Amino acid sequence: MTVDLAVRLRDVVGPAGVVDDPAGMSGYLTDWRHAYSGTAAAVVRPGSTAEVAAVVALCRGSGVAVVPQGGNTGLCGGAVPDSSGRQVVLSLTRMRRIRDLDAANQTVTVEAGAVLRSVQEAAAAAGQLFPLSLGAEGSCTVGGNLATNAGGTGVLRYGTMRDLTLGLEVVLPDGRVWNGLRGLRKDNTGYDLKQLFIGAEGTLGVITAAVLKLYPAVRSRTTAWVALPDPRSAVDLLGVLRAHAGDRLTGFELMSRQSVDFVLRHVPGARDPIAGVHPWYALVELSDTLDDAGLDAVVESGLAEAFERGAAVDAVVAAGAAQAAALWALREGVSEAQNREGPSLKHDVTVPVSRIPEFLERTRRALADAVPGIRVVTYGHVGDGNLHHNLSKPVGGDDDAFRARAPELSRVVYDVTHALDGSISAEHGLGQSKRDVVVDYKDALDLDLMRGIKQLFDAPGLMNPGKVLPD
Ligand code: FAD
Secondary structure (H helix, E strand, O other): OHHHHHHHHHHHHHHHHHHOOOHHHHOEEHHHHHHOOOOOEEOOOOOOOOHHHHHHHHHHHHHOOEEEEEEOOOOOOOOOOOOOOOOOOEEEEOOOOOOEEEOOOOOOOOOOOEEHHHHHHHHOOEEEEEEOOOOOOOOEEHHHHHHHOOOOOHHHHHEEEEHHEEEEEEEOOOOOEEEEEEOOOOOOOOOOOHHHHHOOOOOOEEEEEEEEEEEEOOEEEEEEEEEEOOHOOOOOOOHHHOOOOOOOEEEEEEEEEEOOOOHHHOOOOOOOOOOOOOEEEEEEEEEEEEOOOOOOHHHHHHHHHHHOOOOOOOEEEEEHHHHHHHHOOOOOHHHHHHHHOOEOOOOEEEEHHHHHHHHHHHHHHHHHHHHOOOOOEEEEEEEHOOEEEEOOOOOOHHHHHHHOOOOHHHHHHHHHHOOOOEEOOOOOOOOOOOOOOHHHHHOOHHOOOOOOHHHHHHOOOOOOOOOOOOO
């Protein structure tokens, strides 16, 4: 970065808004998992949309690439700069205001750097619900949630970030501000431009604010942990509970015994809710806007039918909030617990719900053939077909030897996903990690259209280069 650009950036955001010493920058240059690291000319932290626009325009004028970053909790290296040392990381974390909450319109207008939990809290304080919920909600930001079209545990009932968004404000790669901050549920005046920025992982512009949908607050909740004989039973149980609970079924997570074993081994205080060893478990949540909605009776009638059909072998229904939290802690602890077992190879795939059993069986066989003893850690938001299908080396295996097999093993998982009409990225995005491999699993015309859109918005290729699209 030239001295002139550095001076002009400081003029825009103030001296405290530019970080360029190695110690100050280090937290912005490596991702949450320490899987990706880069270097940067500077980290710039604007405090307003006008400042973001000025920073982007200055960088564009100097031919300097910009890497938008929120909470840096992304899992595919999308917010990490490359190793040239010439890129600028644009952190939105100073822009965290709740600009407006319109209870009658059931919308909240927030700045992109607002931490997800703060938006949930603002909604709750107004007696409403903002339903996006995921393990990183104490650190991830709305801008990152939008840029990755985040999913999480409530998708079954409320949809992904795309479904929860009515309007956006975006700084385009040339520094112009696109004001699409409308809180309308109906607007058929041509192309729905906001959808282009959602899920674009910062490659088409910097999201600075959003109008998000709110829902009536949830006043009662029931959580159950169900032991299953096999994955087909999970699909069966999902259907039964949907029939009994309708829209009140708001969470349906699957966990393999291997995932539960890792959590029991590594998460302090974790306890097995059901005696005996079962191959699969479902974590089920029902919720309602009424105080006394009789949810326990609904889940119990659903479970009774599932037992009769042989789709469930045992179950516990949480006796209160503490027990429900303990059940969710089992699910939320998997990722961290698996990290303690050495290198883990992560896959975040989706297939039609009906094909989940076939996916699991085909990958199980192929992976065991490739690496006998490989530990397959499967868990995820199965209600919407999304599986985290992660691999750990065999017990006593060598870390480096396992890492060396990573491309081949991922290909096994992706080939089966593709054969079953699935997607190799359900919710985390492509970032750097799947940027090159997606070429083999996406239609050539899809990629062509994506390149055309990128060209339209960012012909010089200075907005988060090296992410999403193969070079
Ligand atoms: P970052 O990591 O900072 O950035 C992610 C991408 O968005 C990058 O490409 C970046 O350039 C871009 N970006 C960030 N801010 C902006 C902006 N304002 N404008 C334009 N582009 C921007 N994800 C799920 O979907 N579901 C889950 O259940 C889930 N669980 C998780 C659990 C844990 C423990 C962790 C660590 C992560 C999990 N994630 C999950 C992944 C991650 O939390 C989400 O992708 C989240 O939405 C990222 O938000 P962030 O603010 O941290 O974004």
